[in-house]
Amino acid sequence: MAAGAAIRIQCAEHVVRARLQAWADALRLNTGVPVVLDVAVGEPVEVETGGAVFRQPGVAIHYGALGSTGGVCVQWESARAAATLEPGRTTARVTLSPAAVCRLDECASSFLSAVLILLLRRAGWHHLHGGIAQDPAGRGWLIAGDQGGGKSTTTALLATSGWRVGNDDIVFLNAGTAGRVTLAAARTPIALRDPVRARFAAQGRPLPARGKFVYWPEELGSRWIDRIEPDVIAFVSVGGERTTHATPITARQATARLIRSSAWVMLEPGLAQEHLDLLGRLARQVRSYRIRLAEDIFAAPERLQELIA
């Protein structure tokens, strides 16, 4: 299957379809299961949005909505746009107002990304905040941790040190083959804030909406990797110590930390058990470490690999 072919955009407005298909293809998420965004341009019709609400920045997700069907309704809060997903279906019906079409890039990176996460979940690919990388020995790593904990900095440093990297923020986990959980990365750039970005020779490009600068792995001297079978999870945080150090943690502790990085596990009761089981399987599959990052990691990123050798 061609890269990106797993996400299909349907829309009668050819310009909108072409732009959204280009966005979807650029993600290079090839899950092997087609998912479809069936897009119409017009004013979204009000739908019954009972049930619980899960909020992401600028997006409200009503689950257990759509009357008795138990589907999901997603609403964009920056301009009128809505999507409905029936239970078990890998097609979302999306309505974009003309105002939303005028902000199509923002709409795609915010609202449609949330819809896509829900669709991929129905296809067996469950969202997790984190980055993936492969060390020079071929081991797969998940770089996880709380917001502001250093995931992006770590991923960028590894990219400069001969590791292959995916991205720093969004990965999808799947049951994989031969009993090994697989993690897939969307092709999205690594985003760094000041003053950390000044530590890298590459210039990057500004992303004013997020107050960050973004880098493709290749700009940092790396090669992009689209998926791994993880062997190691590094839960990173920024410490006050002089040297970076690693502490092993148990699979149960790792599962609890993964839940914190995978808030979507709480959505849609019919999918929550599969998502939770995958997090538990992932934790059992790997060796997990709590990594406290210190200044020395900038001079010697390879120390991360040595710490868990």
Place this chain on the structure above:
Amino acid sequence: MSTYYERHPGLRLTGVEDEGIVLQLDTRRYFSVNESGFVILEALREPKTADELVEVLRSEYDVDPEHARASILRFLTSCQGSELVVRVDAARAIA
């Protein structure tokens, strides 16, 4: 008539290292439970009385029945407070 218990409909459970990680989807909280707690929550896929849970635990561990019963009741009380376990109408449990 005995009191029956079962899992709250919002509970999801997975086993890790003989222990359990529990999600409560309605409250969006998660918990870890020890090995015996995991065995009890697994057993509560179907409604059970405290006495039936004692037998479940005794089939797994060499434990004094009275001590097991007291521990189970404490655990069930704690789980009810966290909306992990609910009491079930006896007629429905038996049906």
